[in-house]
Amino acid sequence: MAxxxxxxxxxxxxxxxxxxxxxxxLPGDARSREDAFHRFAEKGLPHRRVEEWKYTDLRALMRxxxxxxxxxxxxxxxxxxxxxxxxxxxxxxxxxxVDGHLATADAMPAGVTAVPLAVALAQxxxxxxxxxxxxDAEGNAAYALNAAFMTDGVVLHVTGAVDRRVALRxxxxxxxxxxxxxxxxxxxxxxxxxSLLETHESPHGVAHQPNSVVEFVVGDRAKVAHVRLNAxxxxxxxxxxxxxxxxxxxxxxxxxxVAGSAVSRHQVWMTFAGADSxxxxxxxxxxxxxxxxxxxxxxxxxxxxxESRELFxxxxxxxxxGVFQGRINVxxxxxxxxxxxMSAAVLLSEEGTMNNxxxxxxxxxxxxxxxxxTCGELDDDLLFYLMARGxxxxxxxxxLIESFLGEAVEEGLDDEVVGEAxxxxxxxxxxxxx
Amino acid sequence: MPAVQETIDRVKxxxxxxxxxxxxxxxxxxxxxxxxxxxxxxxxxxxKGEPSWMLDWRLDAYKRxxxxxxxxWARGSYDVIDYNDIYYYAAPKxxxxxxxxxxxxxxxxxxxxxxxxxxxxxxxxxxxEPANRVAVDAVFDSVSVATTFKKELAEAGxxxxxxxxxxxxxxxxxxxxxxxxxxVTDNFFATLNAAVFTDGTFVYxxxxxxxxxxxxxxxxxxxxxxGQFERTLIIADEGSYVSYxxxxxxxxxxxxxxxxxVVELIALDDAxxxxxxxxxxxxxxxxxxxxxxxxxxxxxxxxxxxxxITWTQVETGSAIxxxxxxxxxxxxxxxxxxxxxxxxxxxxxxxSGTKMIHxxxxxxxxxxxxxxxxxxxxxxxxxxxxxxxxASGARNFTNCDSLLIGDQCGAHTVPYIESKNASAVFxxxxxxxxxxxxxxxxxxxxxxxEEEATALIxxxxxxxxxxxxxxxxxxxxxxxxxxxxxxxVG
Numbered sequence: 022m023a024x025x026x027x028x029x030x031x032x033x034x035x036x037x038x039x040x041x042x043x044x045x046x047l048p049g050d051a052r053s054r055e056d057a058f059h060r061f062a063e064k065g066l067p068h069r070r071v072e073e074w075k076y077t078d079l080r081a082l083m084r085x086x087x088x089x090x091x092x093x094x095x096x097x098x099x100x101x102x103x104x105x106x107x108x109x110x111x112x113x114x115x116x117x118x119v120d121g122h123l124a125t126a127d128a129m130p131a132g133v134t135a136v137p138l139a140v141a142l143a144q145x146x147x148x149x150x151x152x153x154x155x156x157d158a159e160g161n162a163a164y165a166l167n168a169a170f171m172t173d174g175v176v177l178h179v180t181g182a183v184d185r186r187v188a189l190r191x192x193x194x195x196x197x198x199x200x201x202x203x204x205x206x207x208x209x210x211x212x213x214x215x216s217l218l219e220t221h222e223s224p225h226g227v228a229h230q231p232n233s234v235v236e237f238v239v240g241d242r243a244k245v246a247h248v249r250l251n252a253x254x255x256x257x258x259x260x261x262x263x264x265x266x267x268x269x270x271x272x273x274x275x276x277x278x279v280a281g282s283a284v285s286r287h288q289v290w291m292t293f294a295g296a297d298s299x300x301x302x303x304x305x306x307x308x309x310x311x312x313x314x315x316x317x318x319x320x321x322x323x324x325x326x327x328e329s330r331e332l333f334x335x336x337x338x339x340x341x342x343g344v345f346q347g348r349i350n351v352x353x354x355x356x357x358x359x360x361x362x363m364s365a366a367v368l369l370s371e372e373g374t375m376n377n378x379x380x381x382x383x384x385x386x387x388x389x390x391x392x393x394x395t396c397g398e399l400d401d402d403l404l405f406y407l408m409a410r411g412x413x414x415x416x417x418x419x420x421l422i423e424s425f426l427g428e429a430v431e432e433g434l435d436d437e438v439v440g441e442a443x444x445x446x447x448x449x450x451x452x453x454x455x
Numbered sequence: 456m457p458a459v460q461e462t463i464d465r466v467k468x469x470x471x472x473x474x475x476x477x478x479x480x481x482x483x484x485x486x487x488x489x490x491x492x493x494x495x496x497x498x499x500x501x502x503k504g505e506p507s508w509m510l511d512w513r514l515d516a517y518k519r520x521x522x523x524x525x526x527x528w529a530r531g532s533y534d535v536i537d538y539n540d541i542y543y544y545a546a547p548k549x550x551x552x553x554x555x556x557x558x559x560x561x562x563x564x565x566x567x568x569x570x571x572x573x574x575x576x577x578x579x580x581x582x583x584e585p586a587n588r589v590a591v592d593a594v595f596d597s598v599s600v601a602t603t604f605k606k607e608l609a610e611a612g613x614x615x616x617x618x619x620x621x622x623x624x625x626x627x628x629x630x631x632x633x634x635x636x637x638x639v640t641d642n643f644f645a646t647l648n649a650a651v652f653t654d655g656t657f658v659y660x661x662x663x664x665x666x667x668x669x670x671x672x673x674x675x676x677x678x679x680x681x682g683q684f685e686r687t688l689i690i691a692d693e694g695s696y697v698s699y700x701x702x703x704x705x706x707x708x709x710x711x712x713x714x715x716x717v718v719e720l721i722a723l724d725d726a727x728x729x730x731x732x733x734x735x736x737x738x739x740x741x742x743x744x745x746x747x748x749x750x751x752x753x754x755x756x757x758x759x760x761x762x763x764i765t766w767t768q769v770e771t772g773s774a775i776x777x778x779x780x781x782x783x784x785x786x787x788x789x790x791x792x793x794x795x796x797x798x799x800x801x802x803x804x805x806x807s808g809t810k811m812i813h814x815x816x817x818x819x820x821x822x823x824x825x826x827x828x829x830x831x832x833x834x835x836x837x838x839x840x841x842x843x844x845x846a847s848g849a850r851n852f853t854n855c856d857s858l859l860i861g862d863q864c865g866a867h868t869v870p871y872i873e874s875k876n877a878s879a880v881f882x883x884x885x886x887x888x889x890x891x892x893x894x895x896x897x898x899x900x901x902x903x904x905e906e907e908a909t910a911l912i913x914x915x916x917x918x919x920x921x922x923x924x925x926x927x928x929x930x931x932x933x934x935x936x937x938x939x940x941x942x943x944v945g
Contacts, residue, residue: 072528353862368877372844377872379883386859394872397880 033065035086039200040169043089047172049142057168060160067162076344076376077315079162082284083258087230089170090120090199098124101194107250107446108218111438113188120193121172121201121231132181133215138174138204148176148208151238155264155290157319163260163288167234170202177207179243182214186439193223193231193257200230211240211268217247218439221261221281225254228283232260241268241295245275248439250446253281255310262288269295269324276303278430279314280446286315293320293327293355301330305429307450308341308373315344320362322355322388329359334429335366336422337373338454348380351388358388366396367425369418369454419451463860466829469771470800472741477707480566480677484596487544489680493517496650499544503619503653506626516639516649523643529777529806529837533748536713543651545596545678563595566675590615592656592672596681599654604668611667613697614659618686621657628659632690636719636756636783644715644777645752648684652717655685660695660726671700674714676736676747682713689719691726693759698729703772705737709745711774716751724759724786729767732780736772741830743802746774753780757789760815764790770797770807779837781810784818784849791820799832799864808838808869813849813879822853829860835867842879849879 040058044051066083067074093101101119114127116135123137141149158164175189193201209215223229231253239245245265253259259282267273277287291300306314320329335343349360366375379392399421407417426447431440467473487498496517500510525536547560590604592615599617608615614625622629639649656672676683691697705712714736720728730753739746749772755764766780782791793809805828811820820840828834834857842849857866872881898908 356862366874368874371877373877374873374875376874377870377883379868379870379872381857381868382865383857383859383867384862384865386862386864391884392868394870394883395881396872396874398877 030066030080032080032084032086036166037062039086039089043170047170048139049145054169057165061162061165061169064162073161073317073346076346077284077286077313082313083230085198085228087198087200087228089172090122090193090195090201092122093119093124093194097194101192102190104222106188106190107220107252107442108186108188108439110442111186111188111218111436113186113218115188115190116175117190117192118173118203120195120199121203123173123175129187130183130185132179132183132213133187134178134180136176136178138171138176138206141176146176148178148206151208152204152206152236154236154238154266155292157292157321158262158264158288158290161262161288163232163286164234164262166260167202167204167232167262170200170232171204171234172202174204174206177205177215179207179209179213179215183216186216186218188218188220191219191221191231191233193229193253196224196227198228198230201232203231203233205233205235207235207237207245209237209239209243209245212242213240214244215246216436217245219247219249220252221250221259222252223254223257226256227254228256228258229254230258234262234264237263237265237273239265239267239271239273242270243268244272246434246436247275248434248443249275249277250443251277251279251281251285251287252446253285255281255283255312257282259285261286263290265289265291265300267291267293267295267298267300269297271295271298271300273298273300274433275301276305276429276434277316278443278446279304279306280450282314283311284313286317289316289318291318291320291329293322293324293329296324297326298324299328301433303331303429303433304333305426305447306333306335306343307426307447308335308343309338309454311340313342313344316346318347320347320349320360322349322351322358322360325355326357327355327359329361331362332429333364334426335375336369336426337366337375338369340370340372342374342376344376345394346378346380347392348382349390349392351383351385351390353384355385356387358385358390360388360390362392364394365425367422368396368398369422415455419454422451423447466798466800466827466860469798470830472801474707474737476704476735477737478569480562483547484678485546486542486678489542490539491541491543491651495543499651499653502544502546503622505619505622508630509622512634512639513650516646519640520643520646520650523640523646525643532804533711533775536748538647540680541713542678542681543684544653545681547595566595566677567593567673590668590670592617592670594654594656594672594674594685596676596678596683599656607667612661612664613666614657615670616657618652618655618657618688621688625657625659628690629657629688632719632721633688634719636721636754637717637752642752644750645717648686648715648717648752652684652686655687655716657687658689658697658699660691660697662692663694665695666697669698669700671702674701674703676705676712676714680710680712682715685716687716687718689728689730690721691723691728693724693726696727699731701730701732702735704735705747707737707745711746711748713748714751718751718753718780720755720764722755722757722759722762722764722789725761726759727763727765728755729765730755730780731767732769734768734770734772734776738772738801738803739774741801743774746803747772749773749776749778751778753778754783755781755791756783757786757791757818759789760786761788762786762790763792765792765794766809767794768796768807770795770805773803773805775804776807778807779809781812782820783812783814784820785814787815788817789815790818793820793822793824795824796827797825797834798827798829799834800830801832802830803832805833806835806837808836810839811841811851812839813842813846813851815846817848818846819850822851822855824855826855826857826866827860828857828864828866831863833865833867835869837869839871839873840881840883841871841873842876842881844875846876847878849876851881853883
């Protein structure tokens with residue numbers, strides 16, 4: 022095990038031990054897991070001197086390594102899923118995972134088939150060749166750890182226009198911290214369409230360590246609407262990655278709402294590989310206490326005539342720290358690209374922190390790219406306006422924060438039920454703020 | 456949309472093969488042996504007749520430098536620099552201390568004449584309004600060869616001399632301020648500079664004095680295989696004002712030469728420093744052969760309340776530029792400004808920007824950066840705006856635009872915006888389409904169509920930057936003024 026020699030910190034050594042113990046028990050080919058772990062081990066846990074992790078020092082934040090979660094008992098599953106899902110009103114066909122293992126699955130609607138990842142890995146399912154379609158993510162520590170440890174998940178094959186929403190529900194339960202590694206592969210065939218909801222939940226007070234990866238491979242003219250909610254407990258350390266490989270004339274949308282976790286990092290790699298596609302990525306993050314949330318986004322324009330829109334909002338209370346790192350890459354030859362990236366943050370307390378890094382990297386001359394970043398407190402004039410009309414200050418503030426976040430939460434969603442469910446999460450956060 | 460023809464033509468006019476200052480002056484030169492060692496540092500220090508504290512300072516820096524690693528985070532690639540293959544000291548053979556220009560080698564005077572730099576006071580006076588007079592410190596390779604208008608400046612109480620002279624004549628001021636803005640171990644190149652700096656300019660403007668003329672330093676690298684390591688220290692005491700200009704050129708050569716300067720500005724209560732640069736080092740040929748590596752550290756400290764530091768730069772030269780003129784806004788109510796136009800052609804690599812560090816209350820900063828890349832060049836804006844916990848009421852506005860000409864170049868923007876204070880308001884935007892809708896509406900109300908209105912506002916904006924340049928440099932920068940940023944990509 023040459024790779025272990027390069028690891029230094031106790032946490033890194035613990036990860037290496039954990040991998041050595043678990044690799045033979047995990048489904049599928051051990052070789053590719055070893056390769057993935059090797060990629061992680063070469064550099065170890067990223068720290069603040071690693072540019073991509075400058076604001077989220079994983080080496081400092083991840084000192085304890087939780088053991089891999091075991092498959093839960095039936096009673097455990099029932100307990101974990103007894104709470105109604107946030108998206109219940111949307112009546113989706115749901116596949117639920119408890120502690121990183123497939124627990125229950127509704128029948129899939131027409132146009133989509135689901136194969137459990139553990140099964141797909143064990144059988145060498147042909148669609149698995151599409152894993153890692155966005156190769157830029159490969160060297161990333163969180164992605165590599167997921168590839169080394171992935172236990173279960175699902176392969177969704179979308180072949181037609183699916184008329185019922187599909188939900189993936191990930192619950193990490195139990196009173197002892199555990200680590201989970203789940204992987205979802207969504208292959209959308211040309212012309213197909215799907216609306217996918219994804220939730221991550223865990224109890225307060227337990228430092229669970231979920232690491233999830235969702236990969237989209239989207240064929241020409243296909244449509245994807247993806248909504249993700251991080252509702253993990255207040256001690257969780259949640260790493261997540263989304264990759265999207267888009268063909269031509271695709272309409273792709275993904276939004277992420279962060280309402281939980283002590284530390285979270287959501288990474289997005291969106292690659293335009295075919296011409297004339299549209300991709301929109303949005304995110305809303307609500308922080309209080311000592312929470313830390315990082316959104317890191319890389320948009321790769323590799324084809325002509327594509328349009329990308331990125332909008333991220335942070336509301337930061339208490340001693341919370343928000344991080345947004347976004348980069349639009351326009352490759353040589355990706356002419357007529359239209360990319361726009363906006364990050365806005367509102368600091369609601371004296372002790373909050375916001376770090377913004379909106380980058381552009383452009384190698385084509387006939388393109389339009391813009392980025393904006395703002396940071397400040399709630400507008401005094403607007404507050405005064407509302408208070409002059411009789412609203413008490415807390416309500417006036419709540420109204421302003423709600424409309425501020427709303428732009429990233431529900432606007433452009435084209436799904437009222439889901440939008441309302443997400444705004445419900447925002448309202449609950451505002452109510453807890455008091 | 457792509458760049459308009461007019462812009463393309465103007466950028467072409469300053470392409471790398473149009474470099475006008477590539478001539479070489481043949482001189483008898485006094486050189487230290489090649490390479491870097493304690494002995495070389497002792498040699499430089501002795502040549503300068505420095506006191507022992509200065510030598511100790513240099514040796515300490517050298518020791519620390521040996522433990523440091525060359526940075527590699529910037530965008531740019533270059534062959535490994537062999538620090539032992541450089542002459543660290545090269546000076547034209549002068550009379551011990553030239554008392555007047557008559558004692559300076561006529562070849563040097565010719566060189567400056569060719570560069571259009573006035574070293575004779577009477578020439579400066581002829582036909583020019585007194586208000587536009589400029590005092591010049593001319594640095595040739597490792598030494599300052601002449602400083603003009605010293606007497607008149609001295610009458611106003613302004614000290615304007617080479618830094619070597621200041622170390623000898625005004626040690627108390629140098630010791631008090633040197634290295635307080637850019638610490639010895641700030642970064643690899645600044646530490647190297649601290650060990651081996653050979654000359655540079657020193658300015659001290661006393662309390663309440665408005666410097667009676669523009670001050671300027673003109674840096675010229677002439678000798679082969681040399682590095683230029685100059686150090687500039689400008690102190691504006693309470694309530695004073697000074698405007699300082701810096702220009703630089705080098706001969707056309709196949710080899711790369713290193714220029715690693717350190718500039719420190721200190722503005723005390725209510726003082727203002729305006730620092731302008733037209734950087735025109737030899738950029739290398741069209742295939743990227745030769746050219747100057749311009750790795751400099753420039754930083755201003757708004758130490759006093761309500762102090763102001765303004766950096767204005769027009770960057771057209773150098774094979775590689777790493778340069779981030781910054782402001783530490785320490786004093787309450789202080790203000791930092793950064794105006795930059797960077798044009799890259801050929802195989803040039805520009806990585807430039809600024810840092811605005813808001814520490815004091817009600818501090819404000821403004822960043823306006825325009826990058827234009829053509830040929831096969833890479834042009835990067837890299838900047839940091841940060842507000843610390845106590846910087847309540849801090850405000851920043853940043854606007855950076857870039858324009859590409861052709862499809863073989865690259866433009867990049869890497870801004871860092873870090874806020875730890877709720878009442879700090881930061882706005883960053885990058886694109887010309889972000890013109891204020893109010894202004895656009897106003898112009899269109901008066902009959903202009905949208906394009907005309909946009910052009911009017913954008914041009915007004917660029918002029919804003921150029922107006923920050925003192926007159927003398929505005930002339931040199933004129934070609935750039937008219938460059939339209941139509942077709943900016945953000």
